Structures are given as structure tokens and as C-alpha cells.
Amino acid sequence: MKKLKLPLLLVSAMICVVLMAFIKADDDTIKKAAAQLDKWLDNNPQEKVYLQTDKPYYSIGDDIWFKAYVTVGPRHQLSAMSGTLNVDLIAPNDSVARSIKLPLTNGVAAGDFALSDTLQEGNYRIRAYTQWMRNYDLDYFFNKTIWIGNGVTNKVFTQTSYAYSSQNNQPLVTATIIYTDANGAPYANKEVSYRVQLNARNAAKGHGTTDSKGMLKIAFVNNMPNVQKTGRITTDIRLDGKTVTKILPITAASDKIDVQFFPESGNMVNGLPGKVAFKAVGADGLGKTVTGKIVDNNGNQISDISTQHLGMGLFMLTPDAGKTYKAQVKFEDGSEGIYNLPKALDSGYALTITQHENDIFVRISASKDLTGTTQGSVSLVAQSAGAMCYASKTRLENQVSSSKIPKSKFPNGIVQFTLFDAAGNPVNERVIFVNNPDNLKLDVSAPKQTFATREKVNLQITANDPQDKPALSLLSASVIDETKVPSNEDDETTILSTILLSSDIKGYIEKPNYYFAHNDEKTRSDLDLLMLTQGYRRFEWKNILADTYTPIVFKPEQSLTVSGTVHTSNKKPVVKGKVTLFTTAGGTFIIDTLTDDQGHFSFPNLTFKDSIRFVIQARTEKGKKDVDIDLDNTAQQAFTANPNAPDVEVNVDNKILPYLKSNKEYYQEQIRSGTGNHNIVLKEVVIREKKQNKAPNSANLNGAGNADQIITADMFENMGCPTLSQCLQGRLVGVIFQNGRAYSTRSMSSSFRGPVPMGIVLDGMQVDADFLDNLNPHDISSIEVLKSGAYLAIYGSRAGGGLLVITTKRGGEVTYQKYAPGVVTYTPKGYYRARTFYSPQYDDPKVNTALADLRSTIYWNPNIVTDKDGKSTLTYFNAGTKGIYKVIVEGIDADGHIGRKVYRYTVE
Structure with a gap:
């Protein structure tokens, strides 16, 4: 593949010390590692996507407002590589509720999703990625679980819990479902039919009747207990001659807890002391609290163990030759389990890393047979996002060698240390998180801390770089009424937790922002536990050293392109054929081009809105029309399991019930005032009849449907x-x-x-x-x-x-149709035009102040740019309700420093 030489990327590699000039001629291992890293970084620049949303959860009829940031390289600089971003809103049944393309300008874009008030409530997710990111592991796409409730038309609220037992030596799951109205009154003696699916397979179906408390129990067997399963129960309850369907997630099909053990750098070695981390995870993917002890094969207790944070813990162990070790674990329900620890090696190395305030301490240990010989010559390499930050070569004359490295050599974020043996093979790996003070420093201030309802607010935003100099920054800000939309800061998905953490680690991270919302010794220790139990997986050294790279299938998508091939009926390419691209949407647009020696044509650098329809006509060089056109039609991104499945909430409506109640009042006020974009009028849940356009998408110049x-x-x-x-x-x-x-x-x-x-x-x-x-x-x-x-x-x-x-x-998977030789119609996905957030201006006499202002999102601005002094001002009016208002500002500066600031004030 041709190397991608991007100025932005080349500059970004300079964050880590440039080592090649200091590597000695005989340092073959380090020299090769550095060269291969440089080659990998050149050919595989890593893009990351983060979306800031205005709120953590929503109700039907709401709007999801978001700002997208796309970065590239170790310094997280805004990407000039991709010009297009794909954003999907995925429904609970893993179907696309909405999919849009956004044009990226300087690595940023703004967008929105209008949530129809006919949507089913449940656990949705937002997925965002560039075309280039499709070449790599899909786990590195941006994914965020979004709860969408229904307090507007929902007449049936459910509270579901699961219990686990066994039947004929197979796990038996019992779901207890309570059906009530919005006020908690039970739906008693109601007929219910249900269907149970596990991992998309039918597991059970049946009928039942709720009891006097509105309760129904559904039991089913999980016949594959060793497979982590998720699924759903679909129930249909009969109310007054009508059927109401509820979809209830199954987040776990057993109560089994798995405990895994992770020696610090990969292996335990007999005679060498080392840390062993462990993680206890339930079938729902969440960490579980356990206690217990480590015993040897003679039953002697070696150590007590207990989880420290979200199912993770740590203990020290010096294994002895000829012995094996087990963990005797006690769970919260009183049950116990026994787990084997990994078998220790008789010969090998151990890599131990600890962090202090300004330094990183590294200890390399080796078994006696590897010291004082040529085998004791080892190399240590540290890299961050593919850029080498540190390298050293050590000859182990003794069993232990220690060194101290300043933290200043490393960027903020994940750093991978790899130990190579004398033959250049990677033998140990340790991942750490370096928390350097090099984030963007954001500050929000107001002239006072208490405001009145509907009062004008002026907020001053200041952005400084890590050296406290004014920073030219691109920011986005959301102001919400936290009284209506409460949330746990630890659970949030933020620009810090995404760009610095989850975008580099495979697997689910529970409470990702916990590690950034707190700055104390316990949090740093918990973060190191996460590094020990999860680890960095952007690439594997063995593949990099062997020149085994991920094949590049998708090129960076800088703009929209329509392309294809023209050929005759016997598949012979039409050379120098004339191809015309034509549309009348928004006025007549027509361009043409010629096919190349392979019959291929391309119309690059196009900008058009979504759902536009093109007509493409091809002719031979002599004007003959008996030809065929095959368009290059990139397949849509396939669906994968939600990587954040443990974030799925079983009882969405009950989880956010206070918000849904306040949102219903807001919805009703919009209906009364004729504002908003709603399909449903709230009297007895009557569908508002709309005039149907019998000719949707028509290009009739008189207007669609205006015809005889x-x-x-x-x-x-x-x-x-x-x-x-x-x-x-x-x-x-x-x-x-x-x-x-x-x-x-x-x-x-x-x-x-x-x-x-x-x-x-x-x-x-x-x-x-x-x-x-x-x-x-x-x-x-x-x-x-x-x-x-x-x-x-x-x-x-x-x-x-x-x-x-x-x-x-239109629609479906077929985006173009052939109607005659030399003519096709084509409906590619174009750019979505983001809407503008409406914020009432109460100093304008035209604004109707008699309307109740019950907004929960008070203000949203995705396009904040600080000036040369690092400052910007936000001006807006409070809503008409009292409460604690929360301001969230996130963004990035020109040098890739990222930042987040939360500010609160009171409205009385």
C-alpha cells in the first residue's frame, strides 16, 4: 500500500523523544522495533471519534444534539485525513433507526437526531466512525448506549427483575414482571402473551395472566449456560381490547461469575515476586465483589484477596517451583468457587512498573538461568499510539535491574511497555496510564451564582494550554436543568474517557469517567488495576515485527464520490465513453466525464444533501447507448454486538421516571402552543391525521403531488x-x-x-x-x-x-436501478444538514412570554471558537423552571490538548 504521509501525523510523532539518533549500531532489537513502529504508524494512522451529546438520556419527542470530534495520531490532533463521518442511531433490536453522513471541517461536525414520538422506548446506541476506521477492529468505533424513555404515550410501565436457579441440571431463569400505569397502579388480571429470545434464538413462548399486583412470572431454561447470553422478552398485554407490546432486555441468562487472573507482565515465574491482578465479572458483564484466599497445592494459605474496585483486585505472589496455586473465592450471596491460577514458568522474565508523582519506576527480573549470559541482554521499549517514547538495553548480571524514567517523556494516556529478549522476541508486556497535567485547561465563570427564571445569562469560557497560555480551541457546550436530568458523573462518556482510554482498549469499561472525575490516590490505583486486567490491543508486536498488517480495504473518505464502470453486454470496458451525472434537486445540476482505459469513471469532490436522486447516463465514444453501468456501491457497515451491552438498562422508563414526568409536561405544552414536531395529540392518545403526499420524492417542478x-x-x-x-x-x-x-x-x-x-x-x-x-x-x-x-x-x-x-x-439496500441500456438512477447517501438549536430570546418583544418554558436542555452550542486570548462568551436565557443548571464544556485546541469542564449555578 502507498504510505499515507500526512503533515499532521508527522508532527504528532514528535511528542515522544526521537530515539533513532541515539540508538547504537548494535541495538538491533530497538532499532528494528523503532523502524517497524514508524512503518506501522505511517501506514496505519489511527483515527478516533468522540461525540458530545447534550444530555445523558432522552424521551420520545426529544432531539439528540451532538458535536463530533475526530482525531488522528498520538497527539490527538484534529484529523485532516477524513472529510466524512458516519453516525448511526441503532434501535434496541439492532436495526438502524437513523443513519446520517456529516461533512467534517477541520475534524469536527455537528449533528442531531429528532426522536419521533412514535418510537419504542428502550436502550438505543449511537455509533460513529469514519470510512478509514472500518479497516480496523470495530470495537474502536465510538459507541454510546442511550436510554430513550416514553413518558408521553406510554400507558404501561414495567418493573422487571430476574432470578436464577436450576432445573434438571440446567440454569433456569425466572423473570418477574410488574405491570402498572404511570402512577404505579397495577394492571391486575390482564392476559399476557410472551416470546423469549436468547442470542437471537427463540428460547420460550407462552401465555399468562397478571395477579392482583400486576405481576407475571415467566420461567425459561438457558440450555447453553457456558455461553454469555443476552436477549429480550417481548410481551403483549391486553388492555381494554387493545394490545400493548413491551420489549424487556435480558442482560444475563445466569448468575454465574467468572474470575480471571492476570500476572502483571504476562506470566508468573518461579522464584520471582510479582503482582497478580484479578477480575470478577458477572454474566451481565459488570464487576462483582468477591473475597477469598490464595492457597498452594498443599492447602497452605498464601494470601487473602478481596476486590478493590468494580470486581478488580490485586495481590502479591512469589511462586515456588513444583507448586500450583488456587483461589478459593466467596461471593456476595454466600456461595463459593475455586479457580486455578496460571501455571508459573521455571524460566522467564518479569516486568514490574509502579508510578509516583513525577517518575515511573521499572524493575526487570529474570530467573537465574537467564542472568550473566548473552540471554540476559534484554531491551525495553515504550510506545504510545505507535510513537516510541522510550527505549533502553540492559544486560542482567543479577536477577533484578531497576531504573527510573521521568513521566515527562510520555504523553497523557495509555503507554505500552514491552520487554524483548536477546533474540528480539517480545516476552513481557505491561500497559500503564500516564496521567500528566497536559490537558486543555477550561474554565467557566458567570457574574453571579444565582439567577432568575428566564433571566439572560452571560458565561465566560477561558481555554489555556498546559503551560497556561491562551489556546485557540474548538469547543461545544450544553446547559441542562440537572434537577430534571440527574446523572452520575462517573457513568458519563466524556471526551477524556473516550479519547484517552476507551478508544485504545478493547472490551467494556465500567464507569469510564470515574477515572477522570476524581484525582486521588485511590482513583489512580483503580486505574492501574484496569490497565492490569484489560490492556492495550491496538496491535500485536509479533505482527508488527513480521510485517503482518491489517489489509487496507477502505480509503479515507474526503468527500462524496459517485463512481463506477461502463462496459458492453459482453463485459468489455468502454474506453473514453462519455458519462453524464444529472439531477434537478435544488435546481438543475449536470456534469460529465470520460471513462479511462478500464472503463472506470469518477465524479469526486461532490457535496449533496441526503436522499438526492441522480440520473447517470453513459454513451460510447461514438455516442452509442447500448452499454451497461455498474456503480461502485460500498456496502453498509454490518451490525455487531453492542460493545457496551452491560450499560443496557432493564427498566428504562422507571430508571428515568422523574425526567419522563417533567418531559411529558413539556410535550403537552408544545402541543398546546403548536410548537415542536409531533405526530401525537395527547387527549386520549389520538393520532393527528396528516395530509398524505401521494408523490413523495417527486421532482415535479410544480411541487410534488401538484398534477392533473x-x-x-x-x-x-x-x-x-x-x-x-x-x-x-x-x-x-x-x-x-x-x-x-x-x-x-x-x-x-x-x-x-x-x-x-x-x-x-x-x-x-x-x-x-x-x-x-x-x-x-x-x-x-x-x-x-x-x-x-x-x-x-x-x-x-x-x-x-x-x-x-x-x-x-427509494430505500432498501439497492441504491440504484438500471432502467435501460446506458441509464441508471442512483440515490447515494448524502450529507445531513444539521438543524439549529432553538433558544428563546426573551428580550425580543416578538417572543411569546406567556408560554410555559419547561425545557430540560436550556442551551446547546456546538460551534464555540475561542479567540487569541483563549476566551469566548455564551449568551442565552434560562428556562421558566427553577433548579440547578449544569454547564458542560468540552473540546480540543490546535495542538491536540483535550479538556472538559463542568460548572453549575442556581435558578430561583
């Missing part, structure tokens, strides 16, 4: 006619069909003397009159008949005999 007659897709559903003209014969007023052409027999315009040939407009492009029967009737969305002068005038002379405006179907 409209034929819609449903007319063709049960028809077996072979051609479109035969399907339409006798169904269009004043139109007949002869030899596949349409003729007007009478008209509302006196200028017509029929029968007169009619023109055909296909998806905005006028095509030949005999083109009609090239269309498949089942591909038609609508046909608009234009015959009157009022509708034809806008088309001018080309509409002399009237027009048939034909619109083809």
Missing part, C-alpha cells in the same frame, strides 16, 4: 402486465398508449390537438418517449400526469404534448 392525475405504487401490486404501458392503458384520463409511447387524446389546454405524443420525465431527467417500457412497473413510486397549462407552463416548449412525471421507489 396521480397514479401510486399500490396500483401495480397485484397486476401481472408485462410492460408499464399495458399496466397504464385505460387508467390515465385522456391518455392512450401505442407501441410503448404515451399520447394525449384530450387536454385542458386549447393548444392541444390530440392525439399528441407526451414527454417522459424520469426522476427529474427528461428521457426518450419510447423509454416507458424499459421500466419495471413494480419499481414505480408514482406517476403524475401533467396536461393543463397551469402545470405545463413551468416546463416550457418540452411539454408541448403534456408530460408523465415518473418517480421510482
Whole structure:
């Protein structure tokens, strides 16, 4: 693959000490490691994505506002590599609720999702990635679980709990479901049918009736207990002749707890003391509290053990040759388990690392057989995000060698230490998190701490770099009423926890922001436990040293492109053929190009909105149209299991019930005032009837649906006619069909003397009159008949005999259709145009102050830029409700320093 030489990336590598000039000629291991790292970093620049959302959770009818930051390289600088970001809102059943593309400008973008009030409540997630990121492990995509509740139309609230036992030596799961209304009144004696799915397979189904407390118990067997399972229970409860469906997540199909042990640098070695970390994880993926002891094979107790944080713990052990070790573990419910520790090696190395305030202490230990010989010559390499930060070579004359390294040599974040033996093989690995004070320093201040409702607020934001100099920064800010939207800061997904931590580590991290929301010795110790039990997996040294790289399939997507290949019916490429790209959306747009020696063509650097429809026409060099067009259509990103599945909440509505109640009042106020974009009127949950546009997506210049007659897709559903003209014969007023052409027999315009040939407009492009029967009737969305002068005038002379405006179907996985030799229509995914957050200006006399202002998101601004003094001012008005208002500011400066600041004030 051709190397990607990016100026941004080359500068970023300088954060770590440039070592090549200081490596001695005989330091072959370090020299090779440095060269291979440089090669990997050149060919595999790592992009990361973070999305700041305005709130931690939502209700149907809400808007999700977000700001995207895309960084690249070890210094986390804003990426100039990708120009397009993909963002998906994924529903609880792993289907796409919404998918958008956003143009990236200087590595940032703003977007939003409007949550329809017809959505099902549940656990959604936002996934974001660039095309380039698809070349690597999908675990490094940005993923955030979002709870979306329904306090508006929801009549049935559920409280679900799970209990575990056994039946015929198989795990038996019993779900207890309580059905109530919003006020907690039970739905007693109601019929319920249910279906249970585990890992997308049907596990059980049946019927039941709730008791006097609205309770129903559902039991099912987990016949594959060794497989970590998730799933769902779908229940249908009958209320007043209507059926209400509830989808209840199953986050665990057993109460089994797994305990794993992790010697500090990979292996225990007999005779060498070392740390052994352990982690106890339940079937739901969350850490569990355990206690116990370590015993040897003779039953002698070696050490007590207990978890320190979220199922993680640590103990010291010096294994003896000929002995094995077990952990006798007691769980919170009183049950016990026995687990074997990894077997210790008789010969090997151990790498021990501890951190102090300004220094990192490294101890290398070796078994006696490896000291004082050529085998005792080892090399230590430390890298961060592919950039080498430290390297040293040591000859172990004794069993232990110690050194001290200043923290200043390393960037803030994850650093991987690797020990190589004399043959250059990686034998030990230790990952640490270096917490240097090099984040962006953000400050938020206000002229006072207490404000009135609807009062104007001026907030001063200041951004300084780690050296306290003003920083030119790109920031985003959210102001929410924390009284309505309470949350635990430790559970948040932040720019710090994402860019510095979760984007470099595979696997689920419980309470990621805990490690950044606190700054004390316990938190640092807990973070080191996370490093010992989870670790860095961006690459493996064995693959890097062997030049085994991930194959590059997806190129960086700088802009939108329409491309493809033109060939003859026998697949021979059409060379120097003319290809035209045409659309009438937003005005006429037409460009053309020529095919190359392989018949390939490309229209790069396009910018167009989502759902636009293009017509692409190809001709040979001599103008012949008997050719085929095959478009390059990149497959959509496949679905994978939610990497943050343990964040799934079983009882979403009950978990955020206070917010849902306040949100319902806000929703009702919007309905009364006619604001917002809602489908449902809250009286008895009546669906507001909307006028249906019978010709959606039409390119009719008069406006979609403005025609003398409209034929819609449903007319063709049960028809077996072979051609479109035969399907339409006798169904269009004043139109007949002869030899596949349409003729007007009478008209509302006196200028017509029929029968007169009619023109055909296909998806905005006028095509030949005999083109009609090239269309498949089942591909038609609508046909608009234009015959009157009022509708034809806008088309001018080309509409002399009237027009048939034909619109083809959209959607599904097929984004383009071939209708005739040399012509295809194509609906690529274009850029989403982000909406602007509405913030009422109460000093404007046009604003209706009589309306209740019950907003929970008070202010959202994704486009804050600090000036040369590192300052910016936010101005907005408070809502009409009292409470504690929380301001969250996040962002990044020109040098890749990232920062987050939380500020609160009172509204009375």
C-alpha cells in the first residue's frame, strides 16, 4: 500500500523523544522495533471519534444534539485525513433507526437526531466512525448506549427483575414482571402473551395472566449456560381490547461469575515476586465483589484477596517451583468457587512498573538461568499510539535491574511497555496510564451564582494550554436543568474517557469517567488495576515485527464520490465513453466525464444533501447507448454486538421516571402552543391525521403531488402486465398508449390537438418517449400526469404534448436501478444538514412570554471558537423552571490538548 504521509501525523510523532539518533549500531532489537513502529504508524494512522451529546438520556419527542470530534495520531490532533463521518442511531433490536453522513471541517461536525414520538422506548446506541476506521477492529468505533424513555404515550410501565436457579441440571431463569400505569397502579388480571429470545434464538413462548399486583412470572431454561447470553422478552398485554407490546432486555441468562487472573507482565515465574491482578465479572458483564484466599497445592494459605474496585483486585505472589496455586473465592450471596491460577514458568522474565508523582519506576527480573549470559541482554521499549517514547538495553548480571524514567517523556494516556529478549522476541508486556497535567485547561465563570427564571445569562469560557497560555480551541457546550436530568458523573462518556482510554482498549469499561472525575490516590490505583486486567490491543508486536498488517480495504473518505464502470453486454470496458451525472434537486445540476482505459469513471469532490436522486447516463465514444453501468456501491457497515451491552438498562422508563414526568409536561405544552414536531395529540392518545403526499420524492417542478392525475405504487401490486404501458392503458384520463409511447387524446389546454405524443420525465431527467417500457412497473413510486397549462407552463416548449412525471421507489439496500441500456438512477447517501438549536430570546418583544418554558436542555452550542486570548462568551436565557443548571464544556485546541469542564449555578 502507498504510505499515507500526512503533515499532521508527522508532527504528532514528535511528542515522544526521537530515539533513532541515539540508538547504537548494535541495538538491533530497538532499532528494528523503532523502524517497524514508524512503518506501522505511517501506514496505519489511527483515527478516533468522540461525540458530545447534550444530555445523558432522552424521551420520545426529544432531539439528540451532538458535536463530533475526530482525531488522528498520538497527539490527538484534529484529523485532516477524513472529510466524512458516519453516525448511526441503532434501535434496541439492532436495526438502524437513523443513519446520517456529516461533512467534517477541520475534524469536527455537528449533528442531531429528532426522536419521533412514535418510537419504542428502550436502550438505543449511537455509533460513529469514519470510512478509514472500518479497516480496523470495530470495537474502536465510538459507541454510546442511550436510554430513550416514553413518558408521553406510554400507558404501561414495567418493573422487571430476574432470578436464577436450576432445573434438571440446567440454569433456569425466572423473570418477574410488574405491570402498572404511570402512577404505579397495577394492571391486575390482564392476559399476557410472551416470546423469549436468547442470542437471537427463540428460547420460550407462552401465555399468562397478571395477579392482583400486576405481576407475571415467566420461567425459561438457558440450555447453553457456558455461553454469555443476552436477549429480550417481548410481551403483549391486553388492555381494554387493545394490545400493548413491551420489549424487556435480558442482560444475563445466569448468575454465574467468572474470575480471571492476570500476572502483571504476562506470566508468573518461579522464584520471582510479582503482582497478580484479578477480575470478577458477572454474566451481565459488570464487576462483582468477591473475597477469598490464595492457597498452594498443599492447602497452605498464601494470601487473602478481596476486590478493590468494580470486581478488580490485586495481590502479591512469589511462586515456588513444583507448586500450583488456587483461589478459593466467596461471593456476595454466600456461595463459593475455586479457580486455578496460571501455571508459573521455571524460566522467564518479569516486568514490574509502579508510578509516583513525577517518575515511573521499572524493575526487570529474570530467573537465574537467564542472568550473566548473552540471554540476559534484554531491551525495553515504550510506545504510545505507535510513537516510541522510550527505549533502553540492559544486560542482567543479577536477577533484578531497576531504573527510573521521568513521566515527562510520555504523553497523557495509555503507554505500552514491552520487554524483548536477546533474540528480539517480545516476552513481557505491561500497559500503564500516564496521567500528566497536559490537558486543555477550561474554565467557566458567570457574574453571579444565582439567577432568575428566564433571566439572560452571560458565561465566560477561558481555554489555556498546559503551560497556561491562551489556546485557540474548538469547543461545544450544553446547559441542562440537572434537577430534571440527574446523572452520575462517573457513568458519563466524556471526551477524556473516550479519547484517552476507551478508544485504545478493547472490551467494556465500567464507569469510564470515574477515572477522570476524581484525582486521588485511590482513583489512580483503580486505574492501574484496569490497565492490569484489560490492556492495550491496538496491535500485536509479533505482527508488527513480521510485517503482518491489517489489509487496507477502505480509503479515507474526503468527500462524496459517485463512481463506477461502463462496459458492453459482453463485459468489455468502454474506453473514453462519455458519462453524464444529472439531477434537478435544488435546481438543475449536470456534469460529465470520460471513462479511462478500464472503463472506470469518477465524479469526486461532490457535496449533496441526503436522499438526492441522480440520473447517470453513459454513451460510447461514438455516442452509442447500448452499454451497461455498474456503480461502485460500498456496502453498509454490518451490525455487531453492542460493545457496551452491560450499560443496557432493564427498566428504562422507571430508571428515568422523574425526567419522563417533567418531559411529558413539556410535550403537552408544545402541543398546546403548536410548537415542536409531533405526530401525537395527547387527549386520549389520538393520532393527528396528516395530509398524505401521494408523490413523495417527486421532482415535479410544480411541487410534488401538484398534477392533473396521480397514479401510486399500490396500483401495480397485484397486476401481472408485462410492460408499464399495458399496466397504464385505460387508467390515465385522456391518455392512450401505442407501441410503448404515451399520447394525449384530450387536454385542458386549447393548444392541444390530440392525439399528441407526451414527454417522459424520469426522476427529474427528461428521457426518450419510447423509454416507458424499459421500466419495471413494480419499481414505480408514482406517476403524475401533467396536461393543463397551469402545470405545463413551468416546463416550457418540452411539454408541448403534456408530460408523465415518473418517480421510482427509494430505500432498501439497492441504491440504484438500471432502467435501460446506458441509464441508471442512483440515490447515494448524502450529507445531513444539521438543524439549529432553538433558544428563546426573551428580550425580543416578538417572543411569546406567556408560554410555559419547561425545557430540560436550556442551551446547546456546538460551534464555540475561542479567540487569541483563549476566551469566548455564551449568551442565552434560562428556562421558566427553577433548579440547578449544569454547564458542560468540552473540546480540543490546535495542538491536540483535550479538556472538559463542568460548572453549575442556581435558578430561583
